[in-house]
Amino acid sequence: MPFLHETRNKLKQVIQKSLIPVLEKREIEPGPALDKVKLEEPKHREHGDFACNIAMAMARELKAAPREIALEIIDNLPPREAEEAMIDRLEVAGPGFINIYLDKRWLQGVLPAIAGEKESYGSNGKGAGKKVQVEFVSANPTGPLHVGHSRGAVVGDVLGNVLEFCGCDVDKEFYINNAGHQMELLGRSIYLRLLEERGEKIDFPEDGYQGEYIRELARKILAKYGDGLDLHPPREREALCREFGYQELLGGIRDDLKGLGIKFDRWFSERSLYENKMVEKAISLLKRRKFLYEEDGATWFASSRFGDEKDRVVIKSDGSYTYFAADIAYHLDKLKRGYDLVIDVLGADHHGHIARMKAAVEAFGYDRETLEILIVQIVTLWRGEEKVPMSKRAGEFVTMRDVVEEVGVDAARYFYLMRSPESHMDFDLELAREQSAKNPVYYLQYAHARMMSLFKKAEEREIVVPGPGDADLAPLGDEEEPLLRVLVRFPDIVEESYDNLSPHFLTVYGHDLAQAFHAFYNKCPILTAEPEIRQARLALVSGTHRVLRNLLKILGISAPDQM
RNA sequence: GCCCUUGUAGCUCAGUGGAUAGAGCACUGGACUCCGGAUCCAGGUGCGCAGGUUCGAUUCCUGCCAAGGGUACCA
Numbered sequence: 001m002p003f004l005h006e007t008r009n010k011l012k013q014v015i016q017k018s019l020i021p022v023l024e025k026r027e028i029e030p031g032p033a034l035d036k037v038k039l040e041e042p043k044h045r046e047h048g049d050f051a052c053n054i055a056m057a058m059a060r061e062l063k064a065a066p067r068e069i070a071l072e073i074i075d076n077l078p079p080r081e082a083e084e085a086m087i088d089r090l091e092v093a094g095p096g097f098i099n100i101y102l103d104k105r106w107l108q109g110v111l112p113a114i115a116g117e118k119e120s121y122g123s124n125g126k127g128a129g130k131k132v133q134v135e136f137v138s139a140n141p142t143g144p145l146h147v148g149h150s151r152g153a154v155v156g157d158v159l160g161n162v163l164e165f166c167g168c169d170v171d172k173e174f175y176i177n178n179a180g181h182q183m184e185l186l187g188r189s190i191y192l193r194l195l196e197e198r199g200e201k202i203d204f205p206e207d208g209y210q211g212e213y214i215r216e217l218a219r220k221i222l223a224k225y226g227d228g229l230d231l232h233p234p235r236e237r238e239a240l241c242r243e244f245g246y247q248e249l250l251g252g253i254r255d256d257l258k259g260l261g262i263k264f265d266r267w268f269s270e271r272s273l274y275e276n277k278m279v280e281k282a283i284s285l286l287k288r289r290k291f292l293y294e295e296d297g298a299t300w301f302a303s304s305r306f307g308d309e310k311d312r313v314v315i316k317s318d319g320s321y322t323y324f325a326a327d328i329a330y331h332l333d334k335l336k337r338g339y340d341l342v343i344d345v346l347g348a349d350h351h352g353h354i355a356r357m358k359a360a361v362e363a364f365g366y367d368r369e370t371l372e373i374l375i376v377q378i379v380t381l382w383r384g385e386e387k388v389p390m391s392k393r394a395g396e397f398v399t400m401r402d403v404v405e406e407v408g409v410d411a412a413r414y415f416y417l418m419r420s421p422e423s424h425m426d427f428d429l430e431l432a433r434e435q436s437a438k439n440p441v442y443y444l445q446y447a448h449a450r451m452m453s454l455f456k457k458a459e460e461r462e463i464v465v466p467g468p469g470d471a472d473l474a475p476l477g478d479e480e481e482p483l484l485r486v487l488v489r490f491p492d493i494v495e496e497s498y499d500n501l502s503p504h505f506l507t508v509y510g511h512d513l514a515q516a517f518h519a520f521y522n523k524c525p526i527l528t529a530e531p532e533i534r535q536a537r538l539a540l541v542s543g544t545h546r547v548l549r550n551l552l553k554i555l556g557i558s559a560p561d562q563m
Numbered sequence: 564g565c566c567c568u569u570g571u572a573g574c575u576c577a578g579u580g581g582a583u584a585g586a587g588c589a590c591u592g593g594a595c596u597c598c599g600g601a602u603c604c605a606g607g608u609g610c611g612c613a614g615g616u617u618c619g620a621u622u623c624c625u626g627c628c629a630a631g632g633g634u635a636c637c638a
Binding site: 053298300310428438 | 565566567568569574575576577578579580581582583584585586587588594595597598599601602603604618619630631632633634635636637638
């Protein structure tokens with residue numbers, strides 16, 4: 001278990017032990033009170049390395065002033081344990097906090113800890129033995145991915161990385177919506193544009209796909225088949241256009257995602273659900289379990305029995321399945337594959353799916369908590385002061401590829417990861433382009449390049465660069481302290497991301513880490529310092545380097561040697 | 564109407580019960596004969612409104628106001 005946990009546990013025990021006599025004196029059962037002992041890290045450095053609020057939490061029950069209780073606790077401190085936990089001193093402060101100050105050797109201990117854990121420093125055992133599936137993007141293959149897909153894509157990808165880093169066995173999966181009405185519409189749209197290209201007058205449907213890419217696909221088909229298309233019966237021509245367009249667009253989607261640094265373990269086809277009768281089977285399973293009924297010629301799933309606000313149609317009155325029916329089958333398949341946790345990353349426009357999908361999970365007899373649906377809020381696109389309209393149907397949209405080309409993969413990923421998933425986010429294209437040199441991601445990467453440059457210079461001067469645990473750290477003083485404190489926090493940040501399924505804690509932390517390093521770098525000469533202090537500082541840089549690399553790897557952002 | 568999410572500095576956003584609420588951008592002034600100036604240091608007005616729970620609320624609960632999204636036998 002990481003350094004920080006160990007320290008916290010030790011301190012907790014010390015406080016608990018000191019609390020017992022206070023409770024006994026007043027004849028209070030210690031059990032529940034001891035459980036309330038928690039240690040936090042104060043925001044302000046002057047408030048110690050750790051702080052405990054137990055005196056305030058117990059004030060009412062003990063019928064005493066918090067500060068008095070705190071003083072009593074401090075008086076009871078067992079000397080040997082305190083020594084062992086490296087406690088330097090304790091103070092009662094503010095309304096009744098017990099502030100704990102540790103010996104500086106404790107803080108320096110983070111470097112050997114990093115040396116010991118290496119590329120797994122920051123990880124925790126929480127995911128060990130857990131199988132997790134993360135489904136994200138899952139766009140219709142009816143057009144290129146637009147900028148709105150990017151956010152969910154990056155969040156889903158990094159979420160998977162975080163889970164993996166913490167020991168989970170993760171499958172990243174893309175669900176291809178390649179069946180149904182939207183695909184028919186795609187085929188028809190392409191075919192009509194094709195006719196138009198050949199000079200025919202057409203009546204383009206209002207709900208058809210409008211983008212220029214549809215015409216391009218039509219031209220490609222013409223180039224490939226020419227008049228040979230007419231050898232097919234009219235009905236088949238649309239299908240042919242549909243399949244051609246589908247393959248092309250799906251290929252483009254794969255490429256675009258690759259361009260954003262995203263690789264899926266599995267591409268799951270909606271059609272396969274029909275081909276393998278999985279939709280039929282899933283629906284009949286619901287039927288056997290008596291969760292279906294017929295009304296108005298349609299078949300309904302009684303999802304309201306599991307908390308959904310209304311029941312949902314699974315088979316339309318024309319006999320065809322709804323999209324929801326296929327999605328039910330897909331999720332049943334996921335459940336059967338034995339995942340401990342199934343995560344869907346969806347856009348805010350799909351939030352209505354949460355209740356109905358969880359209802360399905362429960363109807364199949366699984367714990368509804370097995371499915372976690374993460375809603376990523378909408379991105380509003382701007383060009384300076386002007387809002388960019390986003391309509392896939394109208395064909396007016398900025399693609400994911402455009403964004404990556406304009407700002408670069410690293411910046412694009414970092415940008416999407418900076419905000420919490422539930423925040424409504426503004427994305428200003430002009431700003432993203434203009435600021436590419438000052439984009440916050442460069443701040444982190446520059447820190448990395450600087451470290452690499454230091455190591456290189458050291459080599460040139462025949463200075464041995466110690467690993468984080470390979471130097472005498474005693475020379476480190478107040479100037480190095482803030483950086484050490486940031487290194488200590490990393491495992492907590494990872495855990496926070498893991499627990500909340502929110503990658504953004506990591507980018508916020510990354511900024512803090514880079515900031516602490518840059519400040520240290522400006523304040524402390526390293527290679528030009530006296531050998532003893534030089535080696536200690538190099539060990540600190542080694543440790544910082546390790547943490548930064550671990551972080552960037554999770555984020556899927558490159559760590560350049562030079563910029 | 565109902566449901567979900569969000570209202571924090573001029574702007575974009577962190578802060579999921581603690582002490583003095585933070586960062587970036589923008590603005591102003593400083594810092595290297597030296598390891599990379601894509602850096603560092605300094606400068607500040609703010610938790611939408613009203614109640615409630617709590618020793619203690621920006622954080623949890625309720626109501627109101629505002630913004631975005633959803634509310635199909637579309638996907």
